[in-house]
Amino acid sequence: MAAADGDSIANLLRKNKRLSRELSRMETVFNAIRSAIVVCDCAGEIIFANSYAGDLLGIGAADVSIFKLLPGMDAAVSDAARGSYALREFEISYPERKMLSAQIIPFDFGDGGTFALILNDVTREKLSTEERIESEKLSSLLNLASGVAHEIGNPLNSINIHLQLAMRRLKKLAEKLPGDGLVEGVRESVEICSSEVSRLDSIIENFLKALRPMRPDMADCDPIKPLAETLKTLDAELENLGVSVAVNVDAPLPTVYADANLLKQLYFNILHNAMEAMDAGGDITVRALADDDFVKISFADTGCGIDEDGMSKLFQPYYTTKTDGHGLGMTIIQAIVRAHGGKIDVESGPDRGTTVTVSFPRAHRRIRTLRQNAP
The missing domain is CATH 3.30.450.20 (PAS domain)
Known part of the structure; x- marks a missing residue:
């Protein structure tokens, strides 16, 4: 019996060694x-x-x-x-x-x-494809934008200068003829013209912003502060359109590594898109929360929504369903998010509104990574 037990143990030991060798080989293969x-x-x-x-x-x-x-x-x-x-x-x-x-x-x-x-x-393959597509788009955009800036920008500056001169003369005339209705009417017309010139100048600026490589001035940033400033800027316009905004923030919200001015531009474009989708008033709900990696801010409106065809073209330059739109709003939004290493998601459908969610890496996660890599 003892001999049989000894043979059994020896057998098990041999099998165990064989199994250990096989596992070692398997691990070597997996690691290769x-x-x-x-x-x-x-x-x-x-x-x-x-x-x-x-x-x-x-x-x-x-x-x-x-x-x-x-x-x-x-x-x-x-x-x-x-x-x-x-x-x-x-x-x-x-x-x-x-x-x-x-x-x-x-x-x-x-x-x-x-x-x-x-x-x-698959980083190299993705970047290679994206860079080639982006390069072709930017080349086309650059040619068009350069032409627009040259053809419109120069006469626009001239018009603006003459409008400023007209305003100065009207001011002097108003001092000589106080309460004159004709002078006041002309002044209002000149102000309207000046406003339209500023709008055209803004269109040119949007063209150029969509083309220029963004170089954000990055710093630790509270992502809600630029949002509050943007909402304050849009307050009168929101009231006139009958649009209410509710902001729900998980407290305390961590900081992000971002350019505060670019965040304001991002929020402005998203909110303005939502406002334009609600002709008869409506609601915008802003939610901000954070997980271990990202700060996520979503903007949900109760507007007309976007159909399947529109969703497929959403980030294409110059695509717009608005009669007075330039079709670069979403292109600029995407460029700002990418410049911050973030992500953007859009959910929408006809008659069910649109939700735009932007995600930015938490600032502390970048700091933690640097510490882990430090010698």
Whole structure:
């Protein structure tokens, strides 16, 4: 009996060594693969990650959830759990900003659900395609905008100068003829002309802003302060249109690393679009909240909404459904968000309003990343 037990133990030891060698070989193979392979449970806890995944995602020795590393992965895993396979794309900002394609494969080993994630870095391919498309667009825009600026800008300046001279003469005339209705009427007409000149000048400026590479003056910024200043600027116009604005903010909201002036321009464009979608008045609801990675601000209106065709062309330069629109508002909005390393999402449909959500990286997350990389 003792001899039999000894043989059995020796057998087990040999099998254990063989299994250990096979596992070592398997791990060597997985670590040689130039795709990130991550195995996690349904709660996002990482069970296994090959060395390439560690480099790509910045996985250290500390326990970390895949849901923290890849915002939005929790929803993708839930989708995969209902099927057999899922494909997604993610953008990460740590340890470097990259675009990833992900294959999510569910397994059921009787332990509540396990998922294998195969991640590939597609940043170069994405940027190459986007840069080529953007380069072609910008080349076309630049030629057109240069022509517009030259043909309209010069006579516009001349008109503006003569309008200013006319206002000065009218002021002197009004001093000589106080209360004269004719003088007052001409003054009002000149003011209207001056206002229209300013509007044309604004159109030219919008053309140029859509083309110039943005160089934000970045600093720690309270994202709500520029919003409050923008709402104050639009207060009279909102009242005239019968549009009410409700702002709901999760307190305390963290700071973002941003250019406050560009944020004001961003908010102005989004709010103005919402106002123009509500001819007979309505409501705009602004919600601001934060997660571990982003500060998200959404603008929901009760306007006419955008149909499927309009949604597909939303960020195309010069696309507009307005008779007096220049079609660059959403292009500028997208450019500002991208310049801050953020994201923009739009949800809309005919007669159900539009919700625009902009997400900006939290300032402290950038600071934490720098500290982690410090020698």
